[in-house]
Amino acid sequence: MARLLFLHGPPAAGKYSIARRVADATGLPLFHNHLIVDAVHAVFPFGSPAFVRLREAFWLETLAAAAGEGRSLIFTFQPEPSVSSGFPLAAAALFDHCLFVRLQLDLPQQLARIANADRARFGKLRDPGLLSRLHAEFAAAEAAMPPAQLCIDTAGTSIEDAAARIIALLPR
Numbered sequence: 001m002a003r004l005l006f007l008h009g010p011p012a013a014g015k016y017s018i019a020r021r022v023a024d025a026t027g028l029p030l031f032h033n034h035l036i037v038d039a040v041h042a043v044f045p046f047g048s049p050a051f052v053r054l055r056e057a058f059w060l061e062t063l064a065a066a067a068g069e070g071r072s073l074i075f076t077f078q079p080e081p082s083v084s085s086g087f088p089l090a091a092a093a094l095f096d097h098c099l100f101v102r103l104q105l106d107l108p109q110q111l112a113r114i115a116n117a118d119r120a121r122f123g124k125l126r127d128p129g130l131l132s133r134l135h136a137e138f139a140a141a142e143a144a145m146p147p148a149q150l151c152i153d154t155a156g157t158s159i160e161d162a163a164a165r166i167i168a169l170l171p172r
Helices: 015-026 034-041 049-068 087-093 107-113 117-121 128-143 159-169
Strands: 003-008 030-032 073-077 097-104 150-153
Touching: 003 015, 003 087, 015 030, 015 073, 015 159, 030 034, 030 049, 034 049, 049 073, 049 087, 087 097, 097 159, 150 159
Parallel strands: 003 073, 003 097, 030 073, 097 150
Antiparallel strands: none
């Protein structure tokens, strides 16, 4: 039975850090969105038609291949307007079971974390001004996500505690 842990939230909410902790504890592979975002962005400008088309196609093809082989995994995702609104449900439909987990973090906390050096490892958003300008769009995209089975405010929750809460909900 292939299962998907679909972990989503705004920039700097801790998606990768928490997903990495869950992956280490469970042995589930971590397919974080920047693996594809960075690869496609190396060739096409972010948000361009080719970028948008290829990013989603690569995400879905990879998820479909994993599900087809009965592989469970963790996927991290930051909702934003250039991703089709149907993507989350299309990804979930590929698997026998999908757990949506939403990480929350208010804008002041995001701005405090956004320039952290560890975000440079992947092509993550690091510009506080750009985050401030895009915040409303990101929030609208997050609001359109399917209902989450678990919401965690990462401002007051440690990575370890967040991971433990997620692991407790994973089917055995």
